[in-house]
Amino acid sequence: MGAVLMCGLVPHPPLLIPDVGGSERQRVEKTHSSMTRLAEEIVQLSPDTLIIISPHAPVYSDVLPVLYGDSLNGSFARFAAPHVSFKYKYDKDLASDIIYSCEQVDIPVIDITSSSSWRYGMSMKLDHGAMVPLYYLDKAGFDVPIVLIGLAMFSPEKLYTIGKAIQDAVLASSKNVCVIISGDLSHRLTIDAPAGFDPR
Numbered sequence: 001m002g003a004v005l006m007c008g009l010v011p012h013p014p015l016l017i018p019d020v021g022g023s024e025r026q027r028v029e030k031t032h033s034s035m036t037r038l039a040e041e042i043v044q045l046s047p048d049t050l051i052i053i054s055p056h057a058p059v060y061s062d063v064l065p066v067l068y069g070d071s072l073n074g075s076f077a078r079f080a081a082p083h084v085s086f087k088y089k090y091d092k093d094l095a096s097d098i099i100y101s102c103e104q105v106d107i108p109v110i111d112i113t114s115s116s117s118w119r120y121g122m123s124m125k126l127d128h129g130a131m132v133p134l135y136y137l138d139k140a141g142f143d144v145p146i147v148l149i150g151l152a153m154f155s156p157e158k159l160y161t162i163g164k165a166i167q168d169a170v171l172a173s174s175k176n177v178c179v180i181i182s183g184d185l186s187h188r189l190t191i192d193a194p195a196g197f198d199p200r
Contacts, residue, residue, distance in 0.1 A: 002177060048176050053180070063110045095111070097172065130182060
């Protein structure tokens with residue numbers, strides 16, 4: 001029987017990466033310290049697999065996208081740091097179990113493969129929502145397979161059902177898993193922010 005060892009909600013500003021943020025990185029020092037501590041905790045737990053849910057992976061309105069390949073790689077080339085890159089093995093067995101578990105509770109799922117990603121104009125690259133936490137994990141000595149899941153624009157109730165289905169898939173497996181949910185919560189801090197200013 002598998003187990004969910006830890007779940008963490010993390011931000012993903014590329015500013016955190018020294019080769020991207022440069023001197024501006026000092027503005028996010030508290031976040032840097034927290035990310036470092038979280039990465040160290042995950043490494044100490046020695047999970048068999050890391051599940052990452054990222055809003056910058058493929059997003060659909062009516063189906064849950066699960067990337068599915070032998071490995072995933074990515075870099076910060078979009079942010080003028082192509083030399084900062086990672087490649088991780090992909091846990092296809094657990095990804096298949098998650099897909100099956102979601103289908104059992106009537107959640108529509110699509111597995112994004114290298115061929116289907118090309119057909120739909122999607123990318124099989126690690127996005128910065130995954131890359132930022134992976135940067136900290138890499139620095140902490142993390143090297144285990146991953147599963148990358150995108151977003152579906154479902155109701156909160158349906159998203160909860162997806163979370164339970166992921167948990168059920170892990171519990172039915174023989175793997176100890178950590179889960180990282182990546183979500184940048186700083187899009188509404190200023191008037192010129194991407195989603196406008198919100199005092200909350």
